Amino acid sequence: MSTPPTPTTAVTSPTDGAPLPIGALVPLSRPGWTEAGRQLLAGLELGVREVNDAGGIAGRPLELLVRDTAADPHKAAAAVEELAGLGVAAVVGEYHSVVARSAAGRADALNVPYLCSSSVLDALTDQPTDWVARLSPPQSRGWRTYADFLVGAGHHRIAVATQPSVYWASGTRILREHLAPHGGSVRELDMSALTPDAVCDALLDTGATALLLLAGIPDPVVPIVRAVRRDKRLGEILLGAPAGQPEFAAWAALLGDDGTAIPFLRYLPERLGPLGTRVEAVLRAQLGAAPSFVAFEGYDTVAVLAQVLRGHGVDRARIAAAWPHVTVDGTRGQIAFSRTPGGTVWQWARTPIQVVDRDPARPDHFRVLASG
Structure with a gap:
């Protein structure tokens, strides 16, 4: 049995700093597609847990502030506004395309970085913006x-x-x-x-x-x-x-x-690599069933954002400026962002499609x- 530290003993951990809040938009109630929401959240949470186990971001643990969109565009826009006021470094997530479009538009207006996990409408914003990046492929491609x-x-x-x-x-x-x-x-x-x-x-x-x-x-x-x-x-x-x-x-x-x-x-490759295989096993145990591609999208979202935060800091403008400069080994391949023809946001152009x-x-x- 271990002995508790005395009051004079300094107890530290790699993530003793103040939590670094990240907003997460997820459909967790009807009429949202709740099963997709649970899969997305499972991937996001696993990604955050692994980042924090590895020391967080400069000693600060990531903290997900989850908001249920219930597939409601107005709820999503209001959530982005609330999360911006709470000081999040960025907003991530969402599954429903019309809802993500509402969230992206509000994030753009408020100058809050938004990394869209799993929504595909080509015109995610009305005009080109540096504040929004997306992992899922444009609907036109899929x-x-x-x-x-x-x-x-x-x-x-x-x-x-x-x-x-x-x-x-x-x-x-x-x-x-x-x-x-x-x-x-x-x-x-x-x-x-x-x-x-x-x-x-x-x-x-x-x-x-x-x-x-x-x-x-x-x-x-x-x-x-x-x-x-x-x-x-x-x-x-x-x-x-x-x-x-x-x-x-x-x-x-x-x-x-x-x-x-x-x-x-x-949106999965023919074969998962070593990272994807490991994450698949952890998610399977966590979910009690095989994870969908949406869970992998959630994990990859955190992997990308964590690399941006480590390399470019937590300032919102610097995060948004970093999208075209980040390269990350994700569960489904190497992730990098570019401008696709006619696109309005930074886009992972090589998302696998089956x-x-x-x-x-x-x-x-x-x-x-x-x-x-």
Whole structure:
């Protein structure tokens, strides 16, 4: 048994300095995609824990100030304002693209560095800014990869079951523009006006060979999948979900075998390197299941920010100025930021992209169908 130190004994640790606050935006309540939020937060927390175990930033431990956005753009903007007032060095996180856009706009206006973890709208801000950087790929890049997969699999006539949203509308436009030169077409099915059974009838009318699920989970996506799967007229229809809904365990729990063979986008390399493999094992133990790509995005977010803070200090302006100068070995490859054509923020240009699905023979395993 160890003896407690006497009052005159100085007890120090590598992180005895004042905590260095970092704001974190995460969807942790409905209508946010809470499973994605938990995965993102798990990666962020693991990254912070490892930074602090290694001595923090100049002896100061990182402290995450977590704010639940609940997929609400107004909540996200208010959270950025609150966190700025609390003196955070930077804001990180968010999963929902429209919410991240709101957060990025507020961060830009307040001159607060924002490292976006997992949101893909191309126009994350209205105008070019040095205050915002992003790890996830622009939607145009990911969804073009998905469109190439569709063409390669022989699908040119596409239907999309969609709801009103800037994100879904942007995805539909990208698909339409990329499929057109290949003789492809995209027909929109408005889920605010159609029942799942009506979707099945509309699919027959359009002659589409693929139906993409550009809508929320569980409703209306789960009923649509069940309706299509049980309709014997639609046995050859490919169901797809480019936004990544089948990535998460809730999808398998809700749909079982019906949720397999539905291709989606995820942002992982073909093979994880040593760092990714180690982090995957720790996250698996922490989550009690295989981590999604969103958890890796969370970890990589902290890895990037920690390197910026170590090399450039904690001043907000110096952090923002450092985005184009940082190079970090992340869990999914080497991370560096640049300006992509038409982009308004600093962007990791080489984010790995895969089209995968759940294997019908083993629903807990994923098959890689294409890479981009």
